[in-house]
Amino acid sequence: MTLPREIEIVGGGLAGLALGLALRRAGMPVTLFEAGLYPRHRVCGEFISGLGPDTIERLGLAPFLAAAGRLTRVEWFAGDQPVRRQILPAPALALSRHALDARLAAAFTAAGGILHTGTRTDPVATPAGRVFATGRRRGVSPWLGLKLHARGLPLTGExxxxxxxxxxxxxxxxxxxxxxxxxxxxxRPGLASDRTAVLSAYLTAAGLDNLASRLAAAEIRPESCSAVAGVSFDRVAPARDRINLGDAFAMIPPFTGDGMAMALQSAELALDPLLAWVKGNATWAGTVQLVNDRLRRRFRRRLSVARLLHPFLLSPLRQRWLAGAVRSGCLPLRPIYHMLH
Ligand SMILES: Cc1cc2nc3c(=O)[nH]c(=O)nc-3n(C[C@H](O)[C@H](O)[C@H](O)COP(=O)(O)OP(=O)(O)OC[C@H]3O[C@@H](n4cnc5c(N)ncnc54)[C@H](O)[C@@H]3O)c2cc1C
Known part of the structure; x- marks a missing residue:
């Protein structure tokens, strides 16, 4: 391929936007295709755990995270009963995707990036220079993600x-x-059809009546009510013939609060190899291999640990064991955090 080479990014979530912005800041030609529009609510816990200063610095993210809350404590509840307050091993950042993605998208275009919103691109074709940041793979799964924003909902912990x-x-x-x-x-098919009532219905069905009552007394932001079905954490062999970043590489169970950090870190890991390719210093096949090796090395242990722990949050018997461990102060939060990062 002759120079100048261009990068095409498919998917404008955190991975795609952060990569696009960093490439533009390095003066590289980048076009990004995003199926949706900005701003937009996404199903996400909206707390960022494990994002280190190196990634923030390398991707120039500090201005976008300046408004984020810094959370230091978590309060655990089991079946509506408060169990324990714990100090987080490291502060987490809290910021809505509605705000964060839109700010990154605006910065990307301000930096000269070409952004096509409302444009779904063929997720299969893999010409040289095309990077996929298309989010989680749709799978067959019994798990459903639900989210909304509420106001007038005082929190008992941060x-x-x-x-x-x-x-x-x-x-x-x-x-x-x-x-x-x-x-x-x-x-639970057929539980509720009204968008704003679905989460409350699921809370009640999960035995979280106090939380459902607190939500009923709060103001709901109707446009924030979102759902994703088919959320699957199955191990899928990573692709070798293309670059998949963020959830498209692998989806980590959400309890870790690590998915957003991984999306940003995957953009960071891809940045230098892509810069070398655009400048004509590497082949596309070599670039794909290098990025995939970097992603595998960085995320292998984190994904394994998270997948091992995830059933403890979902199956009733293991949940009881987990709540007991939290209550008695035996949950080794700090070692778990370090194994995840
Ligand atoms: C229930 C739940 C709770 C979560 N809670 C947290 C949390 O608290 N903290 C945390 O860090 N992470 C959390 N996550 C995970 C986090 O949301 C993801 O890891 C993160 O969004 C991944 O970013 P991404 O850029 O890879 O993908 P996404 O943010 O999903 O972005 C992918 C983008 O690609 C676009 N796209 C897809 N296909 C195409 C196509 N063919 N053409 C064009 N565009 C396309 C989509 O429209 C989308 O905008 C949670 C996830 C779930 C399901």
């Missing part, structure tokens, strides 16, 4: 984490007094 029947739910303060309520639930 972050609340509730274990329910076949479910877990996180509450996290985002901007302007809104609290993000987001959970993973076993799908």
């Amino acid at each position: 972050l609340e984490f509730h274990l329910g029947r076949d479910a877990y739910v996180g509450l996290c303060p985002v901007e302007d007094g809104w609290v993000n309520v987001c959970g993973l639930f076993r799908r």
Whole structure:
């Protein structure tokens, strides 16, 4: 391929936008295709765990995270009963995707990136220079993700984490007094059809009645009510013939609060190899291999540990064991955090 080479990014979530922005700042030609529009609410717990200063610096993210809350404590609940407050091993950042993605998209275009929104691109074709940041793969799965923003919902801790029947739910303060309520639930077809009532119905079905009552007394942001079905955490062999970043590479169970950090870190890991390719210093096949090796090395242990722990948050017997460990102060939060990062 002759120079100048261009990068084409498919998918404008955190991975795609962060990569696009960093490439533009390095003066590289980048076009990004995003199926949706900005701003937009996404099913996400909206707390970012494990994002280090190196990634923030390398991707120039500090201005976008300046407004994020810094959370240091979590309160655990099991079946509606408060269990324990714990200090987080490291502060988490809290910011809505509605705000963060839109700010990154605006910065990308301001930096000269070409952004096509409302444009779904062929996710199969893999010409040289095309990078996929298309989010999680759709799978067959019993798990459903639900989220909404509520106001007038005072939190008992900076972050609340509730274990329910076949479910877990996180509450996290985002901007302007809104609290993000987001959970993973076993799908119960026909439970509720009204968008704004679905989450409450699932909370009640999960035995989280107090939380459902607190939500009923709060103001709901109707446009924030979102759902994703088919959320699957099955191990899928990573592609070798293309670059998949963020959830398209692998989806980590959401309890870790690590998915957004991984999306950004995957953009960071891809940046230098892509810069070398655009400048004509590498072949596309070599670039694909290098990026995939970097992603595998960086995320292998984190994904294994998270997948091992995830059933403890969802199956009733293991949840009881987990709640007991939290209550007695035996849950080794710090070692788990370090194994995940
Ligand atoms: C229930 C739940 C709770 C979560 N909670 C948290 C949390 O608290 N903290 C955390 O860090 N992570 C959390 N996550 C995970 C986090 O949301 C993801 O890891 C993160 O969004 C991944 O970013 P991404 O850029 O890879 O993908 P996405 O943000 O999903 O972006 C992918 C983009 O690609 C676009 N796209 C897809 N296909 C095409 C196509 N063919 N053409 C054009 N565009 C396309 C989509 O429209 C989308 O905008 C949670 C996930 C779930 C399901």
